[in-house]
Amino acid sequence: MTRKEHLRLLSNVAPNTTRVKDDPKLWVKSPFPDVPTVLGVEMHEMIFQQITKYGDLPAMTCGVSDKTFTFNEIYRQSRGLGAALIRAGFKRGDVVGLVLPNIPEFPIAVLGCWSAGLTVSCINPAYTEGEIKRQLASSDAKVAITIEHFLNAVRSAKSENPRLSSIIIIGDAQEGCHTFSEMAKSDTNGIIFSTGENSDTSETISLLPYSSGSDVIKLCVNIGTTGPPKGVLLSHSNITTNLTQFSCENVGPTKTYHDTGVQERLIGLLPFFHSYGMAAIVLAGLYQGAHSMSLPSFDPATFLKAIREHKPTCMHLVTPLISHMVNSDDYSSKELEHCHTIVGAAAPIGNVLINQILEKAGRYIFFAEGYGMTELSPLSHLLTPSSRNSKIGSCGTGVPSTWSKVIDLETGETLPQNTRGELLVKGPQVMKGYFRNEEATRNTIDSDGWLHTGDIAYYDEDGYFYIVDRLKELIKVKGFQVAPSELEDLLRKHEKVEDVAVIGVPNLVSGEAPRAYIVPKPGTNPSEEEINEYLKPLVASFKRLYGGIEFRKTIPKAPSGKILRRELSDEYRKQNE
Structure with a gap:
């Protein structure tokens, strides 16, 4: 099925025989200067270069056990794990399935795998045993990293899947498993780690003929709220460039430690397996030298305790969490007194909830709503601090090096400002494609490189975008x-x-x-x-x-x-x- 046929199917209209008008004058460019696409540098290299500057500052603390890892410990243990994986014979491109909740060892597992040249497939720990088995099998995982709570499911998957050869356990030693803590202590002398210099960061395993891209390091699974899950292929270049786009001056709301001498404090409740939590807490948090407190799941008492004790300076939230805080008498201006920014994303939040949480703060707090998707590594739009809450309800402008346009649902024609249509995005953060799904890739990324988001949006006279709803969720009356x-x-x-x-x-x-x-x-x-x-x-x-x-x-x-x-x-x- 071609993209045009797909568009007609979604729109329920007859084929349009006229030429679709794509007016470049109606394309909307990010207001920020372009950033160069990052090539020749792998994600772990970019993170390691930064975190070695932060030394023994706390990087991540478990909100349940109080266990803390410093930046130095994350650096050493990640490289130790990578060395152990290389010595065990795993090769570039082999897939590692992570069946983990939000724990401080999560970034060590991810960075260790990347330093060994392996691809990470993050699995929702809320999945049933059958769903865990299916993702480990469909991603061709050769090794799984997990905790005791999920061990039976992973063992069952291993018994049925000959490709899954090893299990690495975080926590106490378990029969038939390699122990994460021992592997993280491995000697790194003589190990040749994966780097941008010894790998082709333009290579892709996508089924589409890309002329450039990069080694696929992250096989994300799009949860698929409107259809079956799809594996999303992201590259070193995708994710490193997107981190650069977010971290540019005057774009992201959080500051880097070596620029201010003060650590941002974050609450890591958003699932790390999800692109929002991975990008905002794990990667950006480490890169900027923030101190994050991880929470393995939502528990009202634990969440409240974490906020009161950790005193977050920036809170990354989604609609249910904002609703919980708004409707609970446990939250007042006291709980938000150290917070300068609330970041909301993953789904449209609505002006009502945003204004209610800001009213609860009792003072100025910037609300930075953003937009993105796993297929965009994951960020494409963000409300920046300069807007000072004057555009509540908007997901902001494109981040640097990003183009956007809105097209008519029936004709595909490019639309002017304040007109609703499907949002398309183009930039260096666009994914390589869907894992073993050429048709889905063709239907999402057109021949000119525009990614069709499936979201209904419009933009105003200042170039700020507003998400209305999912294309497939519109009700036709x-x-x-x-x-x-x-x-x-x-x-x-x-x-x-x-x-x-x-x-x-x-x-x-x-x-x-x-x-x-x-x-x-x-x-x-x-x-x-x-x-x-x-x-x-x-x-x-x-x-x-x-x-x-x-x-x-x-x-x-x-x-x-x-x-x-x-x-x-x-x-x-x-x-x-």
Whole structure:
């Protein structure tokens, strides 16, 4: 299927026989000076060069056990692990599956694998045993690194998969496993580590004919909130350049230690296996000399304790965490008194929640909403500090060396400002492709190098972009398009609504109709009639909840905070078969 055919399929329109008008004058370039694409340097080299400057400063502390690793310890142990992997006979490009929660050893595992020239496949630790097996098998992993909690699942995978030859355990020694702590002590003398000089950082294993790229170092799995998971191939060049794009002066909100003499303090609750947590906490945190506190999972008491004790200067959050803080009496200006910036990403947050968390702070805190995806390494847009909260609801402008444009959903024509369409992005952070999925790659990256994000967006007269919703999640009512996020943002303003999700359900009259799933605030008992009366003066008639309202205890969400509308749709379909 070609990209044009794919676009028509998504749009439900007849083929357009006229030539698609792509007007370069409507392309939007990042307002920042370009940065050179990083070539000839591998990711671990870039990190190692920085962290050796920070010496014995604390790099990462476990928020549960208080175990702390300094930058020197991360450097030494990463290289030790890399040396052990090389001595064990693993070769460049071999895949290592990481089945790990957020723990301080996570960056050691990643950097150690990269220093040995290996590819990392991060696996969601919340997966079932069957899902862990499938990802280890589909990624062709030869070795897995895990903790005791997931050991049975990994052992089961190894027994069924002859390619998976070794298990490395973090923690106490286990029968039939190599011990992570012993491997990290390995002698590095005489070891030839992987470097940009002894590898081709332009090589790719993508099935598409790229003329340049770089060794694939990270095989991410796109969770696939609107479809089945896909492996995303990212390279040294992708990730090192994206880190440079973020770290440029006046772009990212956090500062580097050697520029200020003060460590940023971060809370590492966002999953490290996810591109947002990996980039913002693991890689940028190490690169900038920040002190991060890792939390293996969300527990309200532990999260609150971490904030009170670690006193974060910058908090990386997603919608559910912001909602939790807004609706809990445990959080006040006291908990946010050391914080200069809140960074929100992974899913549209909405003005309501943003303003509520800023009001709770009781003083100026910059809210930096960003946009990206695993396929973009992961960052393409970011609200920068100079905007000073004047563009709340926007995901900002393109980061350096990034081009953006918005195209018509039906014709593919490039659209002007303040007109909604699909967002396309072009830049050095665009992935190499999907793992063993040539068709999906073709349908996502066109022949001119534009990545089709599948997100509906528009940009204003100042070049700031606003994400409206996912293309596949738009609800089509009598030919009109209804964005679930618009209704969700309005419903969150209701005094009895704590959380909400909206999906489209089949309707004989209108084709589809919006349906809301609402989590009431504790101690309240809203009625369907009450919610409908609240919405009536706020939205056009076709946006009303003719698909019904269901009150429930939780909303299904991915670890990134994205609403899993597909689960709600499947649930509704089964109930109405």
